[in-house]
Amino acid sequence: MKDYDETTELLGHWGRFQQIIFFFLCASTIPNGLGCFSIVFLAGSPSHHCLIPDVNLTQEWNKAIIPVKVMNGEDEVSQCSRYRLDVVRNLSAQGFIPGRDVNLTDLEQEDCLDGWSYSKDIYQSTIVSEFDLVCSEHWKQPFTISTYTIGVFTGSFFSGPLSDRFGRKPVLFVTIVLQMMFSFFQIFSPSWTVFNILFFLSGLGQISNYIAAFVLGTEIFQGNVRVVYCTLGVNIGFVIGYMMLPLFAYFLQDWKSLLVVISLFGLVYIPFWGLIPESPRWLLSQGRVKEAEVIVRRAAKQNKVQAPEDIFDSTGETKTSLHQESEPERHYNILDIIKIGHIRTTTLILFLLWFSTHLGYTGLSLNSANLHANPYLSSFLLAVVEVPSYFSSWLAIKVLPRRLSLSGVSILGAVSLYIIQLMPQSLPELNVSLEMLGKYAITTGNAMLYVYTAELYPTAIRNTATGMCSVVARVASTIAPFILELRFINKYLPNMIMGTLALACAVSTVFLPESFRQPLPETLEQMPKRGRIVCPCVTREEQTKPVVVLETQL
Known part of the structure; x- marks a missing residue:
């Protein structure tokens, strides 16, 4: 009995079918980058x-x-x-x-x-000047950011189970529409309270469609294409939107005009519905074999290959390690992730990793206004530094064990943030460079963590588990604005906190299973319990002999 990757090997890895989906899924993450840190300019505080x-x-x-x-x-x-x-x-x-x-x-x-x-030297208008969020009302600035991340938190909590229950594609497009619609409504906010409520609702769709796109591509692509998509594809789409944000903000310099651009940008993605299919792997896990076959046959036609008469079903049996149409897989929930001992341990460690990396990533990204006199330039530089981060994560995912590479970049991020306080104040450029290096390292680890998490969990609970990890990440993002406020007590305190968490991330990673060059698990029984750091120079036979129970694929 063949598994899914073997059965669909006839399609190849990089045909027209994969190319179209790769482009449109990557493009679907551009609004995430455009809207994720828009609060830097929406809530910019003018003199x-x-x-x-x-x-x-x-x-x-x-x-x-x-x-x-x-x-x-x-x-x-x-x-x-x-x-x-x-x-x-x-x-x-x-x-x-x-x-x-x-x-x-x-x-x-x-x-x-x-x-x-x-003053209108930098901003013509922000919600700070619109609703007087200064002095005794200053607390509303970080609270606004936290409201948005709470919306993302809530969306992450529900989008995972909904995606595992109803499919990757519906959740992807519904959350894009939610994000676009509520961002547009914010323009007409008569008060800060109404703006905050709409900002929360907009956040519901922010990370939810990103995770849905990530998991959808992870399940459709195979081999090196999967690695490139998970580390470069979706992330480059995100960073393109992130780099566009300060450019739009610089030329508009008005919070309502910026929201118009962010919201209307989502209209471009409505026609994508007919171009992006549902995940055949997910359909098979639900027992919907015929629908999965339709998608694979269409893919074979686009790639100009001949599909067999029976792709997944022969003599009444499914040629896959998933499930038969007559016996759909039972639906797993959050409790299944924490009931089983080794899954619970893996999940708790991943929670710590996601919390640490996202607190550092969000904190450093939101700190752009404090790095340079020109927040547009600072934000653009913080976006640009993510490009080499994603290329580094791609190379690391391709040739290095997951635990070794993730621990390495976490240590680099911690050291960079620690030594900032040792630098003389007369060299501000050096301080900025060290913070950029810290952002580079933490972003690299953040990108790798998405791939690592998706590789550890089976198809039946992959989106639920990734969504739960994203919930923990949103908790970190929610408190990040308040961590930055600690600079008024000690200007080095935020960096010290983020550096300490990065160091904790480096240590805890070594207790996770290794997923380097392993196939995606399909069932809970196939989820790895423990692993070891694998040297990339060792042959596949040597890698799989002692610790791998499934055939190596990547």
């Missing part, structure tokens, strides 16, 4: 100070009414207070000159009772 109403003040008092404070050794205009307007108005009317006739430190201060004046 501001208390608004001074049109009262009769002399030129000297107009300049002096805003207090100057020393921050980080430099004089900065106060953003949240002013000298009492009634007192200043009386002093101005009497002809007193600030600094000469009046000692400003003796004057009483008050809050910005008339609102704020926002």
